[in-house]
Amino acid sequence: MAMNNLDLTAATKLVSDFHNTLTAHNTSAKQATGAYEMASRKALYKTLGEAYGSSLQLVADPELLGQVCAHFGVKPPAEGENPHSAVGRMFWRKKQGDEYVPDKSAWKYGKGFRAAQALKWTAKDYAAKLETYEFEVTGKDGKVKKLKGHIALEACDTALHGNPEADFTAQEHIAAQRWLASTQTPKAEFVADLGVSPEHGQMVGLVAQWDAERSSWVVRDVHASEHDRAWALIAKGVLTRFKEWREVKALTAQDALLDKEIPDDLPSLLALLDEQNRSVRARETAKVITEKLALAAEPKSVDQAA
Known part of the structure; x- marks a missing residue:
């Protein structure tokens, strides 16, 4: 364990004190306009410096x-x-x-603190x-x-650590597209020459016009071929x-891994509690589902199969 003079009481007070500091800063920032913008930025940097020191x-x-995370109900x-x-x-x-949920600022300031620590900045x-x-x-x-x-x-x-959040977002988009193609019932199917040479899974945007005489939609053109x-x-x-869909699957998968026989002895119960709660583990399972779905092998096209 790292040398640290903090105990749980002092650590939770660090967080609570910062909430008060942030409230005061936000109140001042809302009142600052024009010539006060420079002072407001300096005040923000001072507030971030205090937060950085506490985070270290x-x-x-x-x-x-x-x-401390458990105390504040944070993952x-x-x-x-x-x-x-x-x-x-x-x-x-x-x-x-x-309840409270993390603000979007949490991620960017967390990145800033990690970089500052790598640069050996002090609070x-x-x-x-x-x-x-x-x-x-x-x-x-x-x-x-x-x-x-x-x-x-x-x-x-x-530059130092990459951007796993952005990488996961990209995987999420790929996984959602494969989920759509593999599990969802199409609104309609047709075979037609749309003037593009598609690969398996490719999407195009179509412009359709309702034909009352035929009681059907008529495709007029490709709106987006990319x-x-x-x-x-x-x-x-x-x-x-x-x-x-993923949330339901993740919880189902996590339930399947749980031992239905809950232990009675104290060490085993504490160990079970230490694994974190079910919803947190399910979020990790959801991440695995997304990654596996995004990396799954594509079905071969008719030309490839031949």
């Missing part, structure tokens, strides 16, 4: 971090995950119904260094762009339905 203390002791760091992201989930949150000099920090990235067009401030720190983290453009037209709705 919390991630130094993974066992304690897990306990602890998964294996290989940026531990600062778990702290961010506790620090930056918003009320949704009767004391965090704000000053962030004010002048720059990082160069090369765009898809091959041009080099110089980033400044926190977005530069995020880019540094991506797969990504066609997929973008329906992606949001399909992804929502896919995630709902």
Whole structure:
């Protein structure tokens, strides 16, 4: 275990104190306009420096971090995950119904903290260094762009550790497309020459016109022949339905792994509790389902089979 003077009470107070600090900062930021924008940014960097110092203390002791996460009802760091992201989930949150959920800021500030730690920044000099920090990235067009401030720190983290969240999002889109093709009943089927040379699974966007005399839809033209453009037209709705299906499958799969004979002895019960709760394990199972579905072998086309 890492050397750390924090106990659970002190650690939970760190989080609660930051919630108060963040509330005060947000109140001041809403009132700041015009000439006060510079001061508002400096205040933000100062607030982030305080959060960074607290995050360094919390991630130094993974066992304690897990306990604090449990106290605030937040998912602890998964294996290989940026531990600062778990702290961010506790620090930056918003009320949704009767519970708190992580705000989108949690992820980006977690990335910034991990990069700052790699750069060996201290909590004391965090704000000053962030004010002048720059990082160069090369765009898809091959041009080099110089980033400044926190977005530069995020880019540094991506350069050091990759972007698994973006990679998983891409896998999720592929998995949803394969789920759509393999499990969902098509609205209609027809064979026609649309002027494209499709591969298995390719999508196109069609423009159809209702013909009252025939009582049928008549395809008039291809609206989007590129797969990504066609997929973008329906992606949001399909992804929502896919995630709902995946959640049910994940919970079912996790239930199948549970031992129906609950142990009676204290060590075994504590070990079972230490595995985290069912919903957290199910989320990990959902991730595995997505990855396997995205990487599954494509069926061969008629030409390939021949």
